Amino acid sequence: xxxxxxxxxxxxxxxxxxxxxxxxxxxxxxxxxxxxxxxxxxxxxxxxxxxxxxxxxxxxxxxxxxxxxxxxxxxxxxxxxxxxxxxxxxxxxxxxxxxxxxxxxxxxxxx
Numbered sequence: 001x002x003x004x005x006x007x008x009x010x011x012x013x014x015x016x017x018x019x020x021x022x023x024x025x026x027x028x029x030x031x032x033x034x035x036x037x038x039x040x041x042x043x044x045x046x047x048x049x050x051x052x053x054x055x056x057x058x059x060x061x062x063x064x065x066x067x068x069x070x071x072x073x074x075x076x077x078x079x080x081x082x083x084x085x086x087x088x089x090x091x092x093x094x095x096x097x098x099x100x101x102x103x104x105x106x107x108x109x110x111x
Contacts, residue, residue: 004058004061009062010067012058013071013074014070015054019047020051020077023043024081026043027040027044027084027088041085051078
């Protein structure tokens with residue numbers, strides 16, 4: 001089996017972030033439609049689980065400074081999604097301001 005490079009690790013982290021973004025977009029589309037549907041919660045949870053799997057597969061040999069910095073950013077993004085999922089589960093809804101806060105997290109990926 002071929003060893004993972006830092007470039008491959010960065011691509012894997014980019015894939016994890018893309019999945020999280022899709023879940024966030026689904027949550028944005030569901031905003032204001034009353035109680036959260038189980039499908040939105042399930043999709044968000046599955047996206048979160050997939051992102052964590054992808055991050056955990058990165059070996060230490062591929063973990064240079066760029067990879068670790070990107071992983072920190074993806075983990076912050078995943079944590080923000082988890083907070084929103086928890087709020088949905090509690091039927092607290094999604095506030096437009098909350099999702100705008102996530103947009104600032106996107107800026108960390110512009111390095």
